[in-house]
Amino acid sequence: MAVERLLVPVEKSVTLRRTVGYAVETALDSAADRVEIHFVAAMTYEAESPGGTESIEEAEELLERLTVWAYEDANEEAFDVETAVIGTDRYLFSPRDFGDRLADYADDHGIDLIILDPEYLPGSSAPMLQPLEHQLESHGLDFEEAPVEPARRSGQLITPGGASRLGALFAVSFGFYLVLGDPTYPFDLVTGAVSGLIVAITLSHVTFSRPPTLRQTPIRALRFVVYVPYLLYEIVKANVAVSIAILRPSMPIEPRMTRLRSTVWGGLPLTTLANSITLTPGTLTVRANDQNLIVHTLIPDAREDLFDGGLERGVRFVFYGRDAARIPSPRERDDAEIIGEEER
The missing domain is CATH 4.10.810 (Virus Scaffolding Protein; Chain A)
Known part of the structure; x- marks a missing residue:
């Protein structure tokens, strides 16, 4: 069975989202029987150095985000995603260091093609005596730069896409x-x-990371149809729980502000999750920023349901498919907390 393996070195950049999309398109256009996309984040310092553990966690979080993006763009078409953090065993400084480490990874995993984000500048604080491309070329590796550009604001209502x-x-x-x-x-x-x-006129340019396709939109619409009854069930269940709490003589109401780091990305998925939480009695989304939600919870049951991540799982299913729905809950990821609980 013919297998093609693509390597995408990654770091946060304004063109990373589009580079992932291009890598997925390249994988889906491949004539191989099976395609693997390897997203690799290279560290710029040793894991044992001050702050190293936090940076490794950030790299792993970025790789998790890229995996969801890739499966979202693939729309459940078959290919495999592998992720890795490299460079934790030695200090990476110059483009040569990064090129050597990427070459080692490529050799170990049989990489056929490296796709470079045009904004990928590893070790950018170091003097760029020779570009990374030169180092990859010296190792005999095939590579190409993703033909993507940063998103630009436009005053036109109708633009490409x-x-x-x-x-x-x-x-x-x-x-x-x-x-x-x-x-x-x-x-x-x-x-x-x-x-x-x-809403469409004012927010369409910032809601979607890329134009919806005829292949994706109908499937997401069908998933949304499946999601709506579940959302209505959660609304009814929360109504009952809040009503019981109000009617009980002891009034077990414990208002708390909670912080939730969600595993949905992009304007529309995050907005859908924030609104779904607000529609459920007992919870109110106060602020949504990037992946972070600040939610007011009225009763303990509402807080437990929020931390269990049922609505988050449903939104991931709508936008990213069944595989993304299996991501652990906020409680299991330790991504939910009561704000100020330590002081109480």
Whole structure:
């Protein structure tokens, strides 16, 4: 069985998201029977150095994010993703150091092609006497630079990919509005359409990391249809729990501010999760920034459900597929906490 292996060295950059998309497209266009994409993060200092452990954790978190992005772009088409953090056993300083370490990894794993993020500058604080490409070339490795550019703001309403962004966000906003209202009531239909159009015009450029495709959108729509009954169930369950807490003589209400680091990325998935939490009685999303959510919880049961990550798992299923739904819960990842609990 023919296997093709792609290596993508990664670090945080403005073009990383698009580089991942290009790597996935390259994998899906391959004629090989099976394709592997290897995302590799190289450390710039030893693991034992001050702050090393934190940086390794950040690298692993970035690799986890890239894995979700890759499966999201692949839309469940078959390929394998491997991740690794390299350079923890020795100090990496110059492009030569990085090139040698990447070459070692490529040799060990039979890499056929290296795809470089155009903004990938490992060890950028070091004098760049020779570019990384020169080092890879000296090792006889095949590589190419991903033909991607940083996202640019545009004053045009319809840009390349803008129509699909606009239409997709309008459909999601309009559908979500009708879930809360009455789809048989003309007033709700009109106000929902107007609200959805306003949201689509103002937020379509920042909601999607890449234009939705005809291949992805219908599948996500079907997943969303599956998700809505689950969301309604959670809303009803939370209503009952809050009502019981209010009606009990002891009034077991314990309002707390909680912090949740979610495993969803991108404007639309994070917005969907934040709104789903807010729609569930007993929880209110106060702030959403990147992956971080600040949520007010009214009763312990609401807090436990939040930490168990049911809604987060459902949103991951909608946007990233079944594999992403298996990611551990915030409680299992130790990504949820009560703010100020230590002082109490």
